[in-house]
Amino acid sequence: MSVQKAADTPLAIDVEPSSYLTRMPLYVFAWLDELKAAARAKGQTYIDLGIGSPNLPIPEPVQSAIREQFNGNQQSAYPPFVSTQNFRQAVVDWMQRRFGVGLNPETEVLTLSGSKEGLAQLAIAYVTAGGLSIVPDIYYPVHSRATWMMGGEVFHVPITEENGFLPVLEDIPEEVAKRARLFYVNYPNNPTGAVADLGYYRELVAFCRQHHIILASDMAYCEMTFDGYKAPSVLEVEGAKSLAIEYYSFSKSFSMAGCRLGFAVGNAEIIHAVYSCRTNMGYGTPRSIQEGGAVALNNAETFVEPMVRAYEGRRKVISEGFSSLGWTVPLYPATMYVWLKVPDGFTSESWTCYLLDKAGVVVTPGHAFGQGGNGFFRISLVADEAVLQQAVDRIRQAGITFTSTPQ
Numbered sequence: 001m002s003v004q005k006a007a008d009t010p011l012a013i014d015v016e017p018s019s020y021l022t023r024m025p026l027y028v029f030a031w032l033d034e035l036k037a038a039a040r041a042k043g044q045t046y047i048d049l050g051i052g053s054p055n056l057p058i059p060e061p062v063q064s065a066i067r068e069q070f071n072g073n074q075q076s077a078y079p080p081f082v083s084t085q086n087f088r089q090a091v092v093d094w095m096q097r098r099f100g101v102g103l104n105p106e107t108e109v110l111t112l113s114g115s116k117e118g119l120a121q122l123a124i125a126y127v128t129a130g131g132l133s134i135v136p137d138i139y140y141p142v143h144s145r146a147t148w149m150m151g152g153e154v155f156h157v158p159i160t161e162e163n164g165f166l167p168v169l170e171d172i173p174e175e176v177a178k179r180a181r182l183f184y185v186n187y188p189n190n191p192t193g194a195v196a197d198l199g200y201y202r203e204l205v206a207f208c209r210q211h212h213i214i215l216a217s218d219m220a221y222c223e224m225t226f227d228g229y230k231a232p233s234v235l236e237v238e239g240a241k242s243l244a245i246e247y248y249s250f251s252k253s254f255s256m257a258g259c260r261l262g263f264a265v266g267n268a269e270i271i272h273a274v275y276s277c278r279t280n281m282g283y284g285t286p287r288s289i290q291e292g293g294a295v296a297l298n299n300a301e302t303f304v305e306p307m308v309r310a311y312e313g314r315r316k317v318i319s320e321g322f323s324s325l326g327w328t329v330p331l332y333p334a335t336m337y338v339w340l341k342v343p344d345g346f347t348s349e350s351w352t353c354y355l356l357d358k359a360g361v362v363v364t365p366g367h368a369f370g371q372g373g374n375g376f377f378r379i380s381l382v383a384d385e386a387v388l389q390q391a392v393d394r395i396r397q398a399g400i401t402f403t404s405t406p407q
């Protein structure tokens, strides 16, 4: 449920929310929540493949580490602003093992209560009113919204299947590049599943160096990759640490979305600026959760493998199912999503409503990820294979195919 604008307790004083907030485009996931609530109110049941909230269990050793710490210190004291020693060391060790990237645990690592807030805090730290960030369009909402919240402007670079969903840097006007403070990218990409290789990251780092732009790389899906593909880190590029910050999340790799845990690594000054935001606005992340995170990273290879296998199986069910219904299913080697075109005659929004109404299946409309997502929808692989098969069967039974869909 989203929080409704309270008509029953109108504000009796003449104060409006910030125009930065009220001008914000509709948050489509909140709209989707309302759509589902309306369906439930009508007694309709549905299979929810909308939000990317994992349904796999947190690895047991991670759960016990959290439990042990939680019982041990009772959580009565505020957690420290700085990351716990164990967590920092686990991050440094994992980044070295996984990418060959060396980090200073004292200055180049920061725990986050989920990567989303850290992505936003970067804009708070660097964007002033009228400032500008560059964001690919299609994008994870906070990449643009954080800049808008600060009264800044976003220059959206279109990304399409033709260019592998990678921004064409030559298409960014010189005056935009000159003004920009931040450039957000996200590979493996939500929602498309597209990936970036080291060659592309090299170009991106050179572009950001030339124009004095901070590069923010969102790696939320870096471990959710298939067919032997391994996602690189932008920090593997020589000199990247002089201008980049990279964000990692435990939500997907270790199914810990409810624990709210992530971290940022990279340039020490940028890390410090985000840290300053955190100290001014909140507190550290609970120690127990950080201890669980350390166990997760120290055993990442063991925990990630079964997770990847589970999503691979799910992806196969959806790809075969939608192919049999007439869709062309482009399969990129990453993420827990499948990104598909809506049939002719629909917008992303009308298709989402139609699919819920006629087949009882909830998907995310593509425009949740910006203008570039119009005409597409996203399926999240957040249910077991049997349930995903049921979703495909429901759509088939409703007589819906890509080319001929009853109105």
Ligand SMILES: Cc1ncc(COP(=O)(O)O)c(C=O)c1O
Pocket: 052, 113, 114, 115, 116, 117, 140, 186, 190, 218, 220, 248, 249, 250, 251, 257, 261, 262
């Ligand atoms: C691309 C991307 N970045 C960041 C996040 C947020 O992750 P966290 O749960 O760590 O805040 C998500 C969540 O869906 C995401 O898709």
